Amino acid sequence: xxxxxAADAGSGGLVSGTVQAEWVDLLGELEAVKNTVTATQAxxxxxxxxxxxxxxxxxxxxxxxxxxxxxxxIGAALRLSPHAGAGFxxxxxxxxxxxxxxxxxxxxxxxxxxxxxxxxxxTSHLSLEHRAMIDEEICGPEHFAxxxxxxxxxxVARIKELAARRDVHACVKRNAKAVSERRxxxxxxxxxxxxxxxxxxxxxxxxxxAQLKTHADALKAGGDERGTGQIMADTFIERVAGRDPxxxxxxxxxxxxxxxxxxxxxxxxxxxxxxxGAPAGAGVVPAPVARHLAAHAIDTDTAxxxxxxxxPRGRLLATTSTSRFHPSGLAALLRxxxxxxxxxxxxxAPIRHADxxxxxxxxxxxSLDNGQGLCARCNHAxxxxxxxxxxxxxxxxxxxxxxxxxxxxxxxxxxxxxxxxWTPAVxxxxxxxxxxxxxxxxIGCQTxxxxxxxxxxxxxxxxxxxPGRARARRRRPDLSWTHPS
Numbered sequence: 132x133x134x135x136x137a138a139d140a141g142s143g144g145l146v147s148g149t150v151q152a153e154w155v156d157l158l159g160e161l162e163a164v165k166n167t168v169t170a171t172q173a174x175x176x177x178x179x180x181x182x183x184x185x186x187x188x189x190x191x192x193x194x195x196x197x198x199x200x201x202x203x204x205i206g207a208a209l210r211l212s213p214h215a216g217a218g219f220x221x222x223x224x225x226x227x228x229x230x231x232x233x234x235x236x237x238x239x240x241x242x243x244x245x246x247x248x249x250x251x252x253x254t255s256h257l258s259l260e261h262r263a264m265i266d267e268e269i270c271g272p273e274h275f276a277x278x279x280x281x282x283x284x285x286x287v288a289r290i291k292e293l294a295a296r297r298d299v300h301a302c303v304k305r306n307a308k309a310v311s312e313r314r315x316x317x318x319x320x321x322x323x324x325x326x327x328x329x330x331x332x333x334x335x336x337x338x339x340x341a342q343l344k345t346h347a348d349a350l351k352a353g354g355d356e357r358g359t360g361q362i363m364a365d366t367f368i369e370r371v372a373g374r375d376p377x378x379x380x381x382x383x384x385x386x387x388x389x390x391x392x393x394x395x396x397x398x399x400x401x402x403x404x405x406x407x408g409a410p411a412g413a414g415v416v417p418a419p420v421a422r423h424l425a426a427h428a429i430d431t432d433t434a435x436x437x438x439x440x441x442x443p444r445g446r447l448l449a450t451t452s453t454s455r456f457h458p459s460g461l462a463a464l465l466r467x468x469x470x471x472x473x474x475x476x477x478x479x480a481p482i483r484h485a486d487x488x489x490x491x492x493x494x495x496x497x498s499l500d501n502g503q504g505l506c507a508r509c510n511h512a513x514x515x516x517x518x519x520x521x522x523x524x525x526x527x528x529x530x531x532x533x534x535x536x537x538x539x540x541x542x543x544x545x546x547x548x549x550x551x552x553w554t555p556a557v558x559x560x561x562x563x564x565x566x567x568x569x570x571x572x573x574i575g576c577q578t579x580x581x582x583x584x585x586x587x588x589x590x591x592x593x594x595x596x597x598p599g600r601a602r603a604r605r606r607r608p609d610l611s612w613t614h615p616s
Contacts, residue, residue: 163240170238173223176205180220183536187516200515202508203475204535212478213508225251229262232270241275246286253290256305261297268293323420343367465504468545473506474531476543480506486513488520488531503531 135154180201187197206216226234226247233250236242242250250269254262269289270278281289295302315329329336347362355362369376402417462485473480482504489495500522505513513520517536524530529545 162243166237166240166243169244170226170234172209173219173226173234173237176201176220176223177227179205180224190516192516196515200512200518200536203512204537204539206477207535207539207541210477212480213475213506213512214478214480217508222248222251229259230254230266230270232266232272235272236270236275236278239275241279242270246283249283249287250290253287254294256301257294257298258301261294261301264297265290265293462504464499465502468499468529469504470546471504472546473509474503474543474545475505475509475533476541478506478509480508483507484510486510488522500529 180198183201184197188194202217202220203213204216205211205220206213209216209219211219226237230250233242233247237244237247250266254265257265268274269286278286291302310332313329313331315327317328318326320326329339331339343363343366344359346366347359350357350362351359357365366376368374369378465485466482469482471481472478473482484505484507486503486505487495487497488501488503491497495501512518513533515536519534521532522529523532523542525542525544528547531543533541533543535541
C-alpha cells in the first residue's frame with residue numbers, strides 16, 4: 132500500500148481513487164486494532180491488580196489497603212494520572228469479570244473504549260444478574276452488526292431503556308442519589324479562564340439558564356453591546372457574589388502568583404505562574420497580565436508581597452525544620468516549587484499533602500530538599516510495599532526518583548520558575564560576593580472595597596535583651612504591605 136509521507140501533505144499531487152479507498156480501509160482497520168489493544172491493556176491491568184492484592188494478602192496487609200499502588204503504576208505505564216489509572220482499573224475489572232460480551236466486542240474491535248465505558252457506567256446501579264442480561268442483549272455475538280451501526284446517543288438510550296425494564300426501583304434510587312450529589316466545581320480553561328460548573332437537578336438548571344437568557348435578551352434589546360453569553364456570565368457572577376450590575380470584576384478574590392521582580396516592577400517578559408488559589412493547579416500568566424493583576428489589586432486597595440530567593444539554577448533556597456510536620460511556611464515553598472501541581476509524573480491533581488521523600492521514620496529531615504507536594508492518592512500510594520523514592524538533581528533542579536514494586540523507575544523534575552536577572556528586593560541587600568542569587572516574589576493580590584491607600588510598614592527593630600535575661604529571639608523583617616488604620 133502507498134502510504135502518504137510528510138512531504139505529501141498539501142503538495143497537490145494526484146492520488147488515485149483506489150489508493151484513497153485503501154487509506155479509508157486502513158483507517159478503519161487501525162481503529163479496530165486500537166480497540167483490541169485497549170482490551171489487552173485492560174486484561175493486563177486486572178491481572179496486575181489481582182496479583183498485587185494476592186501478594187499483599189499473604190503479607191497480612193489490611194484489605195482496605197491492598198492494591199493502593201496499582202493505579203499509580205498503571206497510570207505511569209499509560210502516561211496517565213493516577214486518578215485516570217484508577218478509573219481504568221475499575222472499568223477494566225467490570226469488563227473482564229462482569230461483562231464478557233462487552234469485553235469480547237471491545238477485543239474484536241467492534242466497540243470503542245469510550246462506548247464500552249458507557250456500558251459500564253449506565254449499568255452500575257443494577258444487580259450483577261441484570262447487568263449480565265443487558266450485556267448479552269446489546270453486545271452478544273448476534274448483535275455485533277447492529278452495535279457497529281448504532282450511534283453513541285442511541286446506545287445510551289437503549290441501555291437506559293433496558294435498565295428501566297429490568298429494575299425500575301434501581302433507576303429511581305439512582306436518580307435520588309444523583310440529586311444528593313449536586314455540587315459546584317471549578318476547573319481551569321485556556322487563556323486564564325475557568326469553567327465554573329454547577330451539577331444540579333435538571334428542572335433547577337433549566338430554570339436558572341432560562342432566567343439568565345431572558346435577562347440577557349432584555350439588555351440586548353435595550354442596546355447593550357455585549358454578547359448574549361457575556362451578559363449571562365456577568366449576570367451570573369454579579370448575582371452569586373452579590374455585586375451591583377456592571378461590577379462583576381469587583382468580586383473580592385485572592386490570587387497568588389510566582390513572578391519575578393523584573394516582570395512585576397520593570398518591563399520583564401518572563402511569564403508568571405499561578406501557584407495557590409488556582410482551581411486545579413498551576414497556570415501560566417503572561418507578564419503584562421501579571422502586572423495588570425497586581426495593578427488592579429493596588430487600585431482596589433489591597434496587595435502584599437513575600438519574597439522567595441533561589442539560586443542561579445532556579446532552585447529555591449533550602450530551609451529546614453526540626454518538626455515532624457512541614458510548617459506552613461515550608462509547605463508554601465513546596466507548593467511554590469511545584470507550582471501547585473502534584474510532583475508525581477503525569478499527575479495533574481492539586482497539591483494536598485506535604486510529604487517526606489525519605490520518610491521521617493527512616494531519618495528523613497523535614498526540609499525543602501526532602502519535601503515534595505503530593506495529592507492525597509499519590510501520598511498514600513507511595514506508602515505501599517515495594518515503593519522507594521530518593522532525591523536527585525536534573526540540570527541543577529530538584530528531582531525525585533521513584534522506583535515502583537515492579538522495578539520501573541520514573542523521575543519527576545520540579546518545573547522551572549521565572550528566571551530574570553538579579554534585582555534587589557525591598558529591604559534586602561544585594562548578592563554576597565562571589566554569588567549571583569535571584570529573587571522571586573510570591574504575590575498575593577486581594578480585592579476589597581472600602582479600604583484606604585496602601586502603605587509600606589517595616590517591622591520595628593528588635594529590642595536588645597536586658598542584662599540577666601535570656602537573649603530575645605531575633606525577629607525577621609516583615610516585608611508586608613498593609614493598610615494604615
